[in-house]
Amino acid sequence: MQIGILGAGSMGTGIAQLAAFNGHKVLLYDTSDKALVKSRDSLLKILNRMAEKGKISDADSKSIFGRIQFIEDKQSFVDSEMVIEAIIEKLEVKKAVFKEMETIVSDECILATNTSSLSVSAIASACQKPERVLGIHFFNPPFLMKLVEIIPALQTDEKIAEKAVKWVSDMGHLPVVAKDTPGFIVNRIARPFYGESLRILDEGIADAVTIDWAMTDIGGFKMGPFTLMDFIGNDVNYTVTETVFKAFFYDPRYKPSFTQQRMAMAGYLGRKSGRGYYDYREGAEKPKPNDDPELINYIFERVLVMLINEAADALYYQVATRDDIDTAMKYGVNYPKGLLKWADEFGIPEVIEFLEDLYELYREDRYRCSPLLRQMAYENNSFYED
Numbered sequence: 001m002q003i004g005i006l007g008a009g010s011m012g013t014g015i016a017q018l019a020a021f022n023g024h025k026v027l028l029y030d031t032s033d034k035a036l037v038k039s040r041d042s043l044l045k046i047l048n049r050m051a052e053k054g055k056i057s058d059a060d061s062k063s064i065f066g067r068i069q070f071i072e073d074k075q076s077f078v079d080s081e082m083v084i085e086a087i088i089e090k091l092e093v094k095k096a097v098f099k100e101m102e103t104i105v106s107d108e109c110i111l112a113t114n115t116s117s118l119s120v121s122a123i124a125s126a127c128q129k130p131e132r133v134l135g136i137h138f139f140n141p142p143f144l145m146k147l148v149e150i151i152p153a154l155q156t157d158e159k160i161a162e163k164a165v166k167w168v169s170d171m172g173h174l175p176v177v178a179k180d181t182p183g184f185i186v187n188r189i190a191r192p193f194y195g196e197s198l199r200i201l202d203e204g205i206a207d208a209v210t211i212d213w214a215m216t217d218i219g220g221f222k223m224g225p226f227t228l229m230d231f232i233g234n235d236v237n238y239t240v241t242e243t244v245f246k247a248f249f250y251d252p253r254y255k256p257s258f259t260q261q262r263m264a265m266a267g268y269l270g271r272k273s274g275r276g277y278y279d280y281r282e283g284a285e286k287p288k289p290n291d292d293p294e295l296i297n298y299i300f301e302r303v304l305v306m307l308i309n310e311a312a313d314a315l316y317y318q319v320a321t322r323d324d325i326d327t328a329m330k331y332g333v334n335y336p337k338g339l340l341k342w343a344d345e346f347g348i349p350e351v352i353e354f355l356e357d358l359y360e361l362y363r364e365d366r367y368r369c370s371p372l373l374r375q376m377a378y379e380n381n382s383f384y385e386d
């Protein structure tokens with residue numbers, strides 16, 4: 001296929017690498033010449049490194065690179081069968097770009113957005129033929145992260161979504177289908193990993209290193225929430241939290257924490273600024289966790305039940321299927337297990353009991369139990385049969 005990509009930043013460049021690697025012809029466009037040059041240099045470097053490591057042959061490296069064209073005129077997209085937009089995350093800019101794209105490409109060309117937080121239906125509304133518009137949400141870096149969320153807009157033709165699913169799986173990636181709702185699957189369900197951990201910190205129940213220790217040592221998560229927030233950047237993560245909170249019409253479940261906001265305001269952004277929840281400056285000592293077994297077990301279970309509750313609610317509101325929800329969390333954020341599978345193992349009545357205790361203590365809507373969990377406990381059901 002000929003794939004047009006708008007935006008040669010980190011995502012556009014990664015999507016270009018993946019598509020060209022899989023034999024597609026790629027046209028990469030950016031409004032910034034500098035971005036195009038940087039993208040070209042980084043693709044060349046990545047492909048050379050892959051060849052050096054013996055992952056691909058020299059000839060393959062050359063032909064993959066040869067399949068990518070760096071273009072300065074959008075009119076070159078005229079013969080593209082699909083255009084993927086990976087530009088700045090601003091609704092008005094994306095809408096204008098989609099509207100313009102329709103004047104260039106054929107009626108059959110699929111128009112996809114890689115947006116993380118905007119409504120795909122709102123972007124599609126800018127088009128004359130919104131039925132060919134959908135979300136194809138890659139994770140960073142797109143070549144390595146197998147998960148891809150396919151998000152049909154309200155207007156999207158079912159066949160277009162099916163084509164996108166096939167296109168993604170033909171490249172060896174894992175497509176999951178998500179309803180056009182805030183955060184789609186991963187960025188919605190993962191909120192409590194950060195939010196509940198921050199709440200535990202804010203209440204003085206434990207410090208960051210102890211919470212991280214609980215989630216990695218008992219939970220088996222690859223990175224603790226504070227290490228991960230420092231890695232993502234506290235400014236970036238705060239913006240996502242705030243965006244999701246607003247998009248959910250201020251549902252208290254997604255309420256941001258003052259700590260996170262103040263960290264961003266103070267410039268304690270994490271690794272990139274040398275200081276976040278941890279100190280990354282030279283010579284700084286890593287603090288030691290409190291390894292009180294009762295405490296770390298409480299922390300792990302509290303965060304886990306909040307994650308399970310979020311996953312169950314996403315299923316209840318038909319954001320995605322059971323299997324897609326579990327696949328999304330395993331491959332989009334590397335969780336050690338799917339959360340619905342984990343719910344079965346933990347015991348659905350036990351999850352409910354933990355949530356009810358929290359609700360009883362705080363009397364906050366944040367801790368309300370998903371109706372699906374109650375329904376399942378009432379029917380003595382589990383998410384998986386076995």
Ligand SMILES: NC(=O)c1ccc[n+]([C@@H]2O[C@H](COP(=O)([O-])OP(=O)(O)OC[C@H]3O[C@@H](n4cnc5c(N)ncnc54)[C@H](O)[C@@H]3O)[C@@H](O)[C@H]2O)c1
Binds near residue numbers: 010031117138139
């Ligand atoms: N970075 C991530 O982890 C990540 C993950 C998933 C999705 N996304 C989404 O992907 C999109 C791109 O993110 P990114 O991290 O690659 O951003 P980025 O800032 O690295 O790159 C964006 C590029 O778009 C270019 N651009 C801006 N306006 C343009 C226009 N009108 N036409 C063409 N090019 C234009 C910029 O010059 C820049 O090179 C956003 O919608 C973002 O939400 C990002």
